[in-house]
Amino acid sequence: MVFATADTEIVVDRAGRDAGGQLSPPGPWVGWLESATHAVVPFRADDLGRFRVSLAGGPVRIVVELPAGAVRTDWFRR
16 A cells, blocks of 8 residues: 655555554654554664564555654555
8 A cells, every 4th residue: 555645655465463564764764554543653763764573463554754744554454
């Protein structure tokens, strides 16, 4: 899945109970996975923008904190 704004792209690859991805622009960004039940699972992207996070059940979305503010994906299911 690809989620894009004018300045940011988040590519997400679901694999079982995990999601891996790539952020553009690359950088050591901080992010988190939000679930519909308001559970939060934090993660860090490496210098190349790569990340891996465990997916909660039900609808989830990825949020990444960038210098210009937080970017959120649409909700998706694992």
